[in-house]
Amino acid sequence: MNAQIHARLKVARGDFTLDVDLDLPGQGVTALFGASGSGKTTCLRCLAGLERAADARIEVAGTVWQDSARGIFVPPHQRPIGYVFQEASLFSHLTVRDNLAFGYKRIDPALRRIHFEQACELLGIGHLLQRKATTLSGGERQRVGIARALLTSPSLLLMDEPLAALDAPRKREILPYLERLRDELRIPLIYVSHAQEEVARLADHLVLLEQGTVLASGPLNQTLARLDLPLARDEDAAVVLEGRTGAYDEVYQLLDVHLPDSALKLRIPHAPLAHGSALRIRIQARDISLSLAEDPRSSIINRLPVTLRALSDQGSPAQMLVSLDADGHPLLARVTRYSCDQLGLQPGQKLWAQIKGVALLGQ
CATH class of the missing domain: 3.40.50.300 (P-loop containing nucleotide triphosphate hydrolases)
Structure with a gap:
């Protein structure tokens, strides 16, 4: 446009x-x-x-x-x-x-x-x-x-x-x-x-x-x-994604949020919302951990396959900021330099992002 x-x-x-x-x-x-x-x-x-x-x-x-x-x-x-x-x-x-x-x-x-x-x-x-x-x-x-x-x-x-x-x-x-x-x-x-x-x-x-x-x-x-950019260096660095509501699990009170143009979805503890409602979600970098393989036994219910796009040390001796792609949707993860070395993180690598917290904006 x-x-x-x-x-x-x-x-x-x-x-x-x-x-x-x-x-x-x-x-x-x-x-x-x-x-x-x-x-x-x-x-x-x-x-x-x-x-x-x-x-x-x-x-x-x-x-x-x-x-x-x-x-x-x-x-x-x-x-x-x-x-x-x-x-x-x-x-x-x-x-x-x-x-x-x-x-x-x-x-x-x-x-x-x-x-x-x-x-x-x-x-x-x-x-x-x-x-x-x-x-x-x-x-x-x-x-x-x-x-x-x-x-x-x-x-x-x-x-x-x-x-x-x-x-x-x-x-x-x-x-x-x-x-x-x-x-x-x-x-x-x-x-x-x-x-x-x-x-x-x-x-x-x-x-x-x-x-x-x-x-x-x-x-x-x-x-x-x-x-x-400086926003990524902030302690509260985060991304904002658009989504639409899907199914609702009455037993566990989990709301499905589907990411557009993607098969990916997130499950969020929340009251039910009208099916197909547009909403925004915010995911902070500090709320994402990385794994080489999916762990279905984890207590973290939101696990997405991602591709590592780039790494930055941001001048920190202890931490790294990682840019990720989740089927066309950007994510940021903040991990320790130790974890980065242990996992052998590098651009192009396929990983699993474990998302510990998701905030629905305005809900």
Whole structure:
């Protein structure tokens, strides 16, 4: 698929320079991920036109929003975007209904792609419409802010760490609504975050930024599995895989999760889910051990045949990180250097991955 969002940006600010060239998919969720000061918010502000890069070209769905070489700059209010900030910044003297209507009524009815009732249903805020903004919790305020952005019928939705100001329970409250937006709307979303859990649950495409430059950009599952990136060196290094639910074992309460385009499946202790439901699973590198042969007598029920793709010592005297292929699906395993030598691990080798833990994201 050809990228539908292109952004070449160069911004110099004191001792910091943002210099990126991005080709992003025109659908799904793209996460801009990196430490504070890596340039995530600056990228977002330039896309929105809130910051004017001196050297830039921005094209979205075939429309040029900025081309410094040709003197083109579309001002923010003329760009079909929805922008969600860390703080919802609602009008405190208005009700939720009036806050939502503020932008909605300014959109030509013929151009409305998201309607009032639809936005309220997607964000679960119908029961809040008569409430004043000052009476809302932090999570409720942010859901109203997201609905308000949707009601501008944007061609591109931008979110700048929308959960950063919330505590853990409020984050858990909002994440399912963001997943609904991803799954039910066809609006591309660019999501800024430094929280791995949010990225794992929401993103389809990952852009990894460091000190104003792009270290990597690609599909989430492939990018997380790259041994040359800092994410793989993290103690919580993991991969995220897509799957669909299969049979359910009532006796042992085990749910089958089938990996796409593969005969492989995982069995996970979980309550039953509708057959064929799409879901995401996260498998940490530290939860995979390796064996030269399958051991059916093991207490580990998830054992997959894999091919070793690459090894990296990551500068550690004691541990190795191993990149694996499970019938087209990437996995990472962290093992001791001793085990690596004892098993004679090398690229191309056929092994068995013993998966001690699998997390269903959002379930």
